[in-house]
């Protein structure tokens with residue numbers, strides 16, 4: 395069995411990022427920059443006032459001053475400010491030539507064109523001035539290639555002069571739940587049946603990612619039917635199955651993928667939950683066979699499916715975020731598989747919750763973290779720091 399890290403590396407190596415397209419900024423949020431975003435302008439383009447008040451020369455900071463004009467955002471004052479002169483100025487307006495300091499209006503009184511100090515004088519030149527280029531200069535890379543684009547990044551791109559960005563196109567992802575025992579969520583469920591919870595869980599995990607999801611009703615454990623299903627999906631970027639990944643007589647993902655003309659790249663990872671993951675290829679598609687157990691499907695989707703999507707969409711850093719925190723309890727030594735313990739952060743300490751059974755969703759839902767116990771880790775005493783994945787989904 396291969397390690398989690400090797401499995402991640404091999405899955406990401408299966409396919410290069412997909413083609414790129416130009417999209418409007420709002421559409422770019424939730425994707426990854428396919429090329430460096432370079433500033434087309436300098437921001438601020440000129441020295442600007444950060445406050446409403448009067449633009450003066452610091453050399454005559456004690457006043458009084460005669461007001462010679464006004465500079466507003468979008469309408470600058472074009473003359474020079476000389477000794478003893480001030481320009482009425484507003485937040486975001488260009489600081490006129492000759493002036494170097496803004497005195498806020500709360501600190502002065504004005505009678506006609508005469509302004510006098512009523513509070514303390516400015517202490518240094520440049521007070522309340524935002525200098526040209528203080529945010530970024532034209533030609534600077536403001537967002538590097540491979541960075542995830544959030545709301546703040548598209549705002550920055552807009553400020554840098556862009557109306558569109560180059561990103562990777564959305565992925566075609568097929569989601570197939572397998573198992574004779576599955577019934578649709580909410581439908582009547584006999585005692586030997588089980589609600590198909592993996593489909594909705596995975597669809598929810600992929601929401602917000604650049605994915606066009608084709609979701610199929612549960613497929614029966616029948617080699618011919620599964621083979622046909624695989625064949626029909628070969629034009630997708632990713633085919634995700636759940637269930638049928640193990641070694642039982644009804645676990646048919648491996649033979650069905652082979653019968654459809656696909657290739658198994660590896661099967662089984664030294665991890666718990668989620669051991670029987672199958673990574674493969676079918677035409678241009680990457681196939682990920684996730685285990686049927688709901689917690690196994692969740693953890694393996696977090697560790698392999700989401701990173702694969704991020705990688706194919708150009709992410710420089712596709713793996714899930716790992717953090718560290720002290721464990722609140724002693725943790726026993728573990729075996730040769732990397733364990734992922736359902737846990738909760740309580741007052742900054744990680745405390746395991748419920749049972750770590752790969753079929754039990756209640757403990758997973760109560761958790762907000764997964765403690766990572768790498769293969770063959772020794773006893774860890776309460777108070778020692780351990781790695782964990784925060785659960786945000």
Ligand SMILES: Nc1nc2c(c(=O)[nH]1)N[C@H]1C(S)=C(S)[C@@H](COP(=O)(O)OP(=O)(O)OC[C@H]3O[C@@H](n4cnc5c(N)ncnc54)[C@H](O)[C@@H]3O)O[C@H]1N2
Pocket residue numbers: 571572573575576588589590591592593636637638639640641642645667668669670684685686687688690752753
């Ligand atoms: N002899 C062995 N048996 C098993 C092994 C093994 O190594 N040797 N591995 C175990 C491990 S670990 C896991 S994980 C499971 C994985 O099994 P499969 O991927 O083959 O999944 P199924 O057998 O089809 O189902 C397992 C379990 O999950 C339920 N299930 C399936 N699909 C869904 C769904 N869409 N939504 C909700 N629940 C689902 C299914 O009813 C079963 O209860 O194998 C162990 N066995």
Ligand code: MOO
Pocket residue numbers: 665666667668669670685687690752753
């Ligand atoms: O590895 Mo399986 O996911 O324990 O149940």
